[in-house]
Amino acid sequence: MSSGVLLVAFDSETDQGNILRYTELAKVCANLVRKHLNLPVGIVSNTKVDGFEENIIVDKPAASERHVLVDGLHQSYNWYNDYRRHLYNLTPFDCTLLLDVDYFLQTDQYLKCFEFDAPFQIINQVYDPTGRSSFSKYSMLPNRTIPQCWATAMYWNRDALEYFEYANMIADNYKYYSRVFGFSHKQYRNDMVFSIVDHMLPSYNIPWRMNMVGSDCELVDANADGIKFQYNNNVIRVGTDVHVLGKNIMLEDNLNKLQHWSSHEY
Amino acid sequence: MSDNIKQLAKLAWDRKLSYLNLQERFQDELTFAHSGGMWRADKETISFLNAFSNIDQITFEDIYNVPRQINPSELLEVCKQKYQFAANSWAVEYANLAKVRKADNV
Numbered sequence: 001m002s003s004g005v006l007l008v009a010f011d012s013e014t015d016q017g018n019i020l021r022y023t024e025l026a027k028v029c030a031n032l033v034r035k036h037l038n039l040p041v042g043i044v045s046n047t048k049v050d051g052f053e054e055n056i057i058v059d060k061p062a063a064s065e066r067h068v069l070v071d072g073l074h075q076s077y078n079w080y081n082d083y084r085r086h087l088y089n090l091t092p093f094d095c096t097l098l099l100d101v102d103y104f105l106q107t108d109q110y111l112k113c114f115e116f117d118a119p120f121q122i123i124n125q126v127y128d129p130t131g132r133s134s135f136s137k138y139s140m141l142p143n144r145t146i147p148q149c150w151a152t153a154m155y156w157n158r159d160a161l162e163y164f165e166y167a168n169m170i171a172d173n174y175k176y177y178s179r180v181f182g183f184s185h186k187q188y189r190n191d192m193v194f195s196i197v198d199h200m201l202p203s204y205n206i207p208w209r210m211n212m213v214g215s216d217c218e219l220v221d222a223n224a225d226g227i228k229f230q231y232n233n234n235v236i237r238v239g240t241d242v243h244v245l246g247k248n249i250m251l252e253d254n255l256n257k258l259q260h261w262s263s264h265e266y
Numbered sequence: 267m268s269d270n271i272k273q274l275a276k277l278a279w280d281r282k283l284s285y286l287n288l289q290e291r292f293q294d295e296l297t298f299a300h301s302g303g304m305w306r307a308d309k310e311t312i313s314f315l316n317a318f319s320n321i322d323q324i325t326f327e328d329i330y331n332v333p334r335q336i337n338p339s340e341l342l343e344v345c346k347q348k349y350q351f352a353a354n355s356w357a358v359e360y361a362n363l364a365k366v367r368k369a370d371n372v
Contacts, residue, residue: 067348107291107294107295109294109295109297112297112298112299112304115299116299116303117299117305127290129283129287129290130283131283131286142279151341153343190317203302206331207297207304207306207329207330208293208297209290209294211287211290228372230277232276233276233277233279234277234279234280234369235277235278235279235369235372236279236280236283236284236287236372237284237372239291239359240287240290240291240294
């Protein structure tokens with residue numbers, strides 16, 4: 001049985017002319033996966049991307065418009081977000097861990113998903129290491145009926161076909177489900193789709209909380225002890241797996257820092 | 267330059283929060299997969315398994331509340347290893363954090 005990690009990355013240009021280089025960020029993520037999980041990494045993208053064991057080239061999916069703050073400027077860009085539900089057929093691995101490219105691994109925790117090997121596993125709890133509980137309002141879907149899961153990290157094996165079929169059905173009827181569960185239909189979100197899948201089908205939640213830092217957390221540096229963030233007038237160093245929401249990590253300086261950090265042997 | 271110095275001087279680091287984050291990490295490290303289930307090498311599990319260490323097989327619920335057939339001595343051994351490893355690294359990291367005096371050194 002082959003095991004590996006899959007990333008999805010489509011570069012995009014903002015209305016201010018900045019390129020959001022998700023594929024470069026994917027290289028950082030892949031370096032960390034190899035370092036901590038020692039697994040091959042595949043990338044799904046619309047272009048050839050060097051440095052991956054598997055490169056699955058696809059057409060860019062439909063995009064939804066997303067607003068972000070990059071380098072102090074409010075910008076909007078096309079967010080190519082709707083591909084995860086097709087990955088069951090695209091993954092080259094029998095056992096796949098899917099990660100967001102802005103999720104930086106610093107431990108081997110996720111190997112436990114492969115060892116446990118339930119057909120479908122997904123994160124459903126987050127932890128804010130800045131102590132502000134910034135994400136507690138997202139513990140349930142907006143109408144408070146079912147827990148919200150995070151498609152930032154999902155594991156599946158070859159027995160998970162029905163989970164993806166169900167996800168496709170929800171995505172095809174996204175407007176209907178958005179009314180049932182009270183979220184906006186204007187922006188397609190994998191978190192919503194897979195939260196409903198997780199609720200409707202017997203699945204296992206990954207048994208730890210995902211560390212996540214908000215978009216006001218600026219990257220200061222990264223070393224063997226972890227990534228240092230600054231927010232307001234505070235600093236914190238996070239030495240465990242961390243999902244970074246701020247898009248400033250795709251600024252050239254930050255990408256260089258992260259590339260150097262992720263490829264360096266400490 | 268002076269602005270940078272002022273900015274640096276203003277920076278705060280919350281030691282208690284860093285200890286809490288470390289504890290969270292320690293809790294995560296206690297989880298492991300074994301005998302088809304997912305377990306946590308916490309004090310309660312270790313004590314429970316200890317009480318059954320002279321029996322070959324018992325039914326014990328994992329962290330997903332799924333009853334599983336396990337060999338208690340085998341699972342206890344893994345739990346003890348995981349606990350020791352996680353607790354030792356927690357202690358080392360805790361001692362490192364205790365030495366930090368300035369936000370700049372975080």
